Amino acid sequence: MKYTLRIYRKKRSSDERYWQDFIYESTDENETVANALTKIDVKWECSCMQEKCGACAMIINNTPSLACGYKLSRCKNGICKLEPLRKFPVVCDLIVDRSILHENLKTMKIWLRQDADFEKDKDSLYRELAYESSECIQCGLCLEVCPNFYLGGDFFGASTVPLTLRLLSESDRENFIENAKLYVKHEFEGCGKSFACKAICPRHIDTERMMVKLNRVAVWKRRK
Amino acid sequence: MKSVNIIGAGISGLCAAIELARKNIASNLISSMPSERAQSVLAEGGINAVLDTMGEHDSLEEHFSDTMKGGVYLEDPVAVRDLVSSAPDIVHTLSSLGVPFHTQDGKIIQRNFGGQKKKRTAYAKSSTGKMIMTALIDQVRMYESEGLVRRYPHHVLSRLDVRNGALISVTVNDLWSSKSICFSGPCILCTGGLNGLFSPNTTGTVLNTGNAAAIAFSSGVIFSNLEFIQFHPTTVEISGKRMLISEAARGEGARLFTYIDGKKSYFMEEKYPELGNLMPRDVISREMALLEREKHISKFYLDTSVIKEHVWDEKLSDMRKEIISHLNLDPAKNPIPVSPGIHYFMGGLRVDNNHETNIKGLFAAGEAACKYHGANRLGGNSMLGAFYGGMVAGRNAAKQASNVKIKEGTYEDECLENSLGSDELSKILFSGLKIIRDEETMLRCLGKIDDLITSYTPDSIDRKRALLGYAFLESALSRKESRGSHYRLDYPHPHDDFRKRSCAFIEKGKVKITFEDLEVHT
Ligand SMILES: Cc1cc2nc3c(=O)[nH]c(=O)nc-3n(C[C@H](O)[C@H](O)[C@H](O)COP(=O)(O)OP(=O)(O)OC[C@H]3O[C@@H](n4cnc5c(N)ncnc54)[C@H](O)[C@@H]3O)c2cc1C
Ligand code: SF4
Ligand code: FES
Numbered sequence: 203m204k205y206t207l208r209i210y211r212k213k214r215s216s217d218e219r220y221w222q223d224f225i226y227e228s229t230d231e232n233e234t235v236a237n238a239l240t241k242i243d244v245k246w247e248c249s250c251m252q253e254k255c256g257a258c259a260m261i262i263n264n265t266p267s268l269a270c271g272y273k274l275s276r277c278k279n280g281i282c283k284l285e286p287l288r289k290f291p292v293v294c295d296l297i298v299d300r301s302i303l304h305e306n307l308k309t310m311k312i313w314l315r316q317d318a319d320f321e322k323d324k325d326s327l328y329r330e331l332a333y334e335s336s337e338c339i340q341c342g343l344c345l346e347v348c349p350n351f352y353l354g355g356d357f358f359g360a361s362t363v364p365l366t367l368r369l370l371s372e373s374d375r376e377n378f379i380e381n382a383k384l385y386v387k388h389e390f391e392g393c394g395k396s397f398a399c400k401a402i403c404p405r406h407i408d409t410e411r412m413m414v415k416l417n418r419v420a421v422w423k424r425r426k
Numbered sequence: 427m428k429s430v431n432i433i434g435a436g437i438s439g440l441c442a443a444i445e446l447a448r449k450n451i452a453s454n455l456i457s458s459m460p461s462e463r464a465q466s467v468l469a470e471g472g473i474n475a476v477l478d479t480m481g482e483h484d485s486l487e488e489h490f491s492d493t494m495k496g497g498v499y500l501e502d503p504v505a506v507r508d509l510v511s512s513a514p515d516i517v518h519t520l521s522s523l524g525v526p527f528h529t530q531d532g533k534i535i536q537r538n539f540g541g542q543k544k545k546r547t548a549y550a551k552s553s554t555g556k557m558i559m560t561a562l563i564d565q566v567r568m569y570e571s572e573g574l575v576r577r578y579p580h581h582v583l584s585r586l587d588v589r590n591g592a593l594i595s596v597t598v599n600d601l602w603s604s605k606s607i608c609f610s611g612p613c614i615l616c617t618g619g620l621n622g623l624f625s626p627n628t629t630g631t632v633l634n635t636g637n638a639a640a641i642a643f644s645s646g647v648i649f650s651n652l653e654f655i656q657f658h659p660t661t662v663e664i665s666g667k668r669m670l671i672s673e674a675a676r677g678e679g680a681r682l683f684t685y686i687d688g689k690k691s692y693f694m695e696e697k698y699p700e701l702g703n704l705m706p707r708d709v710i711s712r713e714m715a716l717l718e719r720e721k722h723i724s725k726f727y728l729d730t731s732v733i734k735e736h737v738w739d740e741k742l743s744d745m746r747k748e749i750i751s752h753l754n755l756d757p758a759k760n761p762i763p764v765s766p767g768i769h770y771f772m773g774g775l776r777v778d779n780n781h782e783t784n785i786k787g788l789f790a791a792g793e794a795a796c797k798y799h800g801a802n803r804l805g806g807n808s809m810l811g812a813f814y815g816g817m818v819a820g821r822n823a824a825k826q827a828s829n830v831k832i833k834e835g836t837y838e839d840e841c842l843e844n845s846l847g848s849d850e851l852s853k854i855l856f857s858g859l860k861i862i863r864d865e866e867t868m869l870r871c872l873g874k875i876d877d878l879i880t881s882y883t884p885d886s887i888d889r890k891r892a893l894l895g896y897a898f899l900e901s902a903l904s905r906k907e908s909r910g911s912h913y914r915l916d917y918p919h920p921h922d923d924f925r926k927r928s929c930a931f932i933e934k935g936k937v938k939i940t941f942e943d944l945e946v947h948t
Contacts, residue, residue: 368524
């Protein structure tokens with residue numbers, strides 16, 4: 203099957219943008235957009251090729267997606283339109299600068315100060331939540347679709363939610379007081395509850411359930 | 427402030443940074459992409475440590491002997507002893523950093539893994555590496571906020587400046603601009619396995635291009651045991667790579683079978699009744715390759731029917747989702763078609779017990795280094811080795827930490843990273859270094875690589891990669907025996923004369939191979 207890979211390019215950050223078509227012949231019905239991209243001379247980021255690292259996030263046929271999880275066969279009429287994520291500065295072609303994700307986690311002071319107590323903790327339901335939160339691959343797709351997130355704003359979007367929740371595993375919950383304040387300022391107050399993040403997340407992270415859980419502790423001051 | 431440079435931010439690089447920060451020494455943590463994208467996040471099955479929580483009277487001695495036996499006695503016994511005795515503390519540390527290991531009644535539960543008679547592998551479902559990475563990244567973030575770790579997350583190694591056998595500085599290039607940065611002082615290389623030399627035929631990430639290793643090799647670093655490449659018996663081809671079906675599936679009871687003369691055969695159980703499907707990976711992959719060669723069998727399957735629904739849910743849910751998504755097949759209902767694929771590199775930068783290479787001030791850890799896994803690594807020992815090696819390297823590099831001088835410059839706007847997908851070198855290496863090897867094929871491939879080397883401009887990254895590729899083949903040709911993952915038709919048995927470590931290095935522009943005793947350290 204013949205595909206047209208229609209790519210929104212920009213060779214350097216200072217250059218003008220332009221569309222370029224590449225004709226690509228695929229013989230494998232399971233072939234992904236990521237694999238097709240390895241065959242043409244365009245800059246993009248990839249690492250795991252199996253939806254586990256978040257590197258290859260981009261917009262495919264108007265939907266923010268992971269290129270290694272998007273099969274070419276999903277492209278209607280053989281057209282595969284590829285653009286870099288729009289919420290972040292473009293570095294080159296399909297590569298964007300997502301360092302804001304990292305910076306926001308630092309601003310939110312997301313790290314355990316003391317021991318987590320899973321080994322002693324009999325609450326396996328809670329461990330399950332911590333497992334789910336650790337699964338976030340920092341791809342940024344949730345920020346791309348969020349109606350309230352913009353670069354440089356006070357609202358940090360869903361990508362800090364899972365890792366904030368993980369902090370509840372700390373044995374000394376007093377430590378969470380500072381994180382709770384930061385959570386209220388950068389998450390709770392700016393969220394319009396559209397939960398577009400939950401629908402797009404490639405790791406199926408339930409950000410809504412996580413926020414409900416965090417609100418109990420951070421906003422309504424319950425213990426867990 | 428005194429600092430050390432670390433290149434690579436997977437498990438080993440992060441552990442080195444943590445170890446240094448705990449000693450109040452700063453690090454420049456340089457990596458081609460942020461840690462969330464490192465191969466370590468792909469690790470699934472678990473990490474080995476004698477916790478003895480399963481009522482099987484497990485012991486450090488048995489972890490030691492299983493590791494030595496699995497590696498066919500080619501690892502340094504002193505180093506392995508240190509590794510296994512540190513393992514229980516490492517797992518408890520990880521647990522306190524928030525890794526949600528599977529527990530029951532307040533105890534970490536352990537699962538079976540290949541080459542080990544006792545349940546010794548601690549796990550978090552089938553995403554253990556991801557859970558460990560999240561916890562380590564979290565800790566490093568704390569040190570970043572204190573100024574003890576400075577990250578350079580889109581930079582690649584471009585040069586090691588070595589004078590009189592000592593490292594003077596490392597230069598890295600920013601992939602997002604034409605800026606380069608030169609850092610003086612000691613450096614720890616944590617750049618992972620050599621997947622990029624066998625692309626796209628590995629289960630690992632394309633991020634580990636092998637370029638850093640190629641630069642190190644051309645700068646005078648000795649590489650050991652390159653001939654030992656682990657083929658994992660249960661992988662499947664997906665778009666652009668090989669996907670691993672973790673040993674955890676067999677740990678939970680899945681069984682390998684094929685059809686011999688039209689009859690279903692659980693060939694591993696029939697030939698090796700004691701460990702059966704959990705024999706070390708080299709043995710299983712070789713059995714499959716031999717069946718293919720001798721009986722022209724090319725289809726193998728993993729029978730998962732014994733795995734109960736609740737086990738899929740509680741322990742293997744991620745794996746099941748992934749198989750459904752990539753193969754359109756529910757492994758709980760159908761056997762999985764599998765075949766061997768390249769999974770791990772036992773060889774790498776030769777390091778002493780302080781994790782220092784032959785170049786003073788240059789250290790290595792994780793899959794990039796050759797230390798604990800002999801001729802064949804046991805599943806679950808690699809994350810352990812990466813954690814422990816990172817710690818040891820950090821501890822020893824700390825002693826040489828200096829006031830790092832940073833000099834910025836520019837480089838020609840040519841992206842250093844090799845293009846993705848398969849290149850000529852990968853094709854040659856993959857055809858010469860299969861599970862079953864013979865002299866004639868390897869010599870033919872060596873000739874082709876020689877042609878490649880002469881065709882490239884001196885000092886180019888392609889030439890350095892080709893020289894490292896040459897060293898792979900020369901190491902395999904020089905080891906005239908079969909041991910672990912290195913199986914030669916012309917020398918099908920192990921030989922005591924070769925219970926030695928191979929060493930590849932460049933002398934007067936040519937690749938040389940020597941063998942050294944296992945307990946000799948520089
Ligand atoms: C699918 C899969 C499953 C696995 N499962 C298990 C398991 O269950 N148990 C187990 O013990 N082991 C497992 N392993 C092996 C284990 O995950 C790895 O060996 C280990 O994580 C390697 O860690 P590392 O720190 O050495 O390197 P990596 O995690 O590979 O990190 C390498 C780092 O180096 C950087 N880098 C690479 N090249 C350059 C360069 N030129 N310049 C700058 N930076 C560079 C990368 O960006 C990255 O940050 C598995 C491996 C795979 C592929
Ligand atoms: S929450 Fe989901 S969409 Fe957002 S960064 Fe994490 S993995 Fe990506
Ligand atoms: S390459 Fe890792 S998610 Fe696509």
